[in-house]
Amino acid sequence: MDDDDHDHDIDIRRRALEEAFGESSDGDDDEFESSEVAEEKEGDVRPLTWEMVDGVKGLWLCRSFLCPSQQSSLLSAIRGEGWFDDGCHNQAMRFGDLPGWAAQLSQLVREAVWFSDVSPASGKELSPTVEHGEDCWPLPLDLLWREPLFDQLIANVYNPGEGICAHVDLMRFADGIAIISLESECVMHFTRPKQGESNNEVQGEVQGEEGPLIRVPVLLNPGSLVLMSGEARYLWKHEINRKQGFQFWNGEAIHQQRRTSVTLRKLCK
Numbered sequence: 001m002d003d004d005d006h007d008h009d010i011d012i013r014r015r016a017l018e019e020a021f022g023e024s025s026d027g028d029d030d031e032f033e034s035s036e037v038a039e040e041k042e043g044d045v046r047p048l049t050w051e052m053v054d055g056v057k058g059l060w061l062c063r064s065f066l067c068p069s070q071q072s073s074l075l076s077a078i079r080g081e082g083w084f085d086d087g088c089h090n091q092a093m094r095f096g097d098l099p100g101w102a103a104q105l106s107q108l109v110r111e112a113v114w115f116s117d118v119s120p121a122s123g124k125e126l127s128p129t130v131e132h133g134e135d136c137w138p139l140p141l142d143l144l145w146r147e148p149l150f151d152q153l154i155a156n157v158y159n160p161g162e163g164i165c166a167h168v169d170l171m172r173f174a175d176g177i178a179i180i181s182l183e184s185e186c187v188m189h190f191t192r193p194k195q196g197e198s199n200n201e202v203q204g205e206v207q208g209e210e211g212p213l214i215r216v217p218v219l220l221n222p223g224s225l226v227l228m229s230g231e232a233r234y235l236w237k238h239e240i241n242r243k244q245g246f247q248f249w250n251g252e253a254i255h256q257q258r259r260t261s262v263t264l265r266k267l268c269k
């Protein structure tokens with residue numbers, strides 16, 4: 001991509017971000033936005049860098065997906081739904097037409113993929129352009145351009161110590177799943193049985209109940225976006241174990257606080 005193309009792309013992305021987070025003309029309370037975000041728009045557009053997670057094909061992480069003010073706006077929008085007001089519920093699901101803020105979030109996911117930079121850390125310093133293969137996109141393009149991109153959301157609130165057991169998301173959901181993390185950071189583990197291909201690319205091996213497992217930890221910082229497709233979505237289980245003694249990153253225990261996440265998926269036809 002030459003400099004002109006790059007500037008043009010940044011321009012498009014800036015406009016897209018303005019549309020998603022800009023001053024609301026219809027006064028819809030449903031939307032999430034903030035004046036800080038509006039100020040940020042005047043300045044540089046933050047580069048959205050994507051990392052391919054080593055060893056887990058189809059797993060991508062964008063650590064800088066939402067800046068702090070966007071994270072606060074999103075949290076306020078979620079709280080504004082009143083789903084968790086009674087203190088008894090820690091999960092809410094919506095199908096079909098998503099609230100305005102979730103539709104905007106979906107749009108931001110699409111833009112984050114379309115205007116992505118693949119991380120040099122992954123050893124593949126590529127900007128995805130048409131001449132590169134599908135593997136260079138954080139989400140395969142047929143999924144990226146489906147309509148709607150997502151029609152189901154789950155908001156989860158986890159208190160310290162609470163997580164989610166190892167699972168593959170239900171087959172009623174199509175390929176291409178997004179997870180946005182807010183508040184406390186945490187480590188999500190991806191696991192799959194050791195037998196099979198691509199064993200030489202793995203970061204860790206442990207003994208699971210069903211035999212040896214390949215285990216790949218991923219740090220989900222607040223504001224990060226995870227995308228799972230293909231093998232990451234269908235062959236690997238994901239899990240967050242926040243019980244005492246399980247949340248470590250680089251040898252250090254993670255200080256746990258409340259964590260909120262939004263998972264966006266599409267129902268199969």
Ligand SMILES: O=C(O)CCC(=O)C(=O)O
Nearest residue numbers: 154156164169179261263
């Ligand atoms: O809360 C998360 O980060 C993951 C949620 C999840 O995996 C699910 O709801 O299927």
Ligand SMILES: [Fe+2]
Nearest residue numbers: 167168169238
């Ligand atoms: Fe899941």
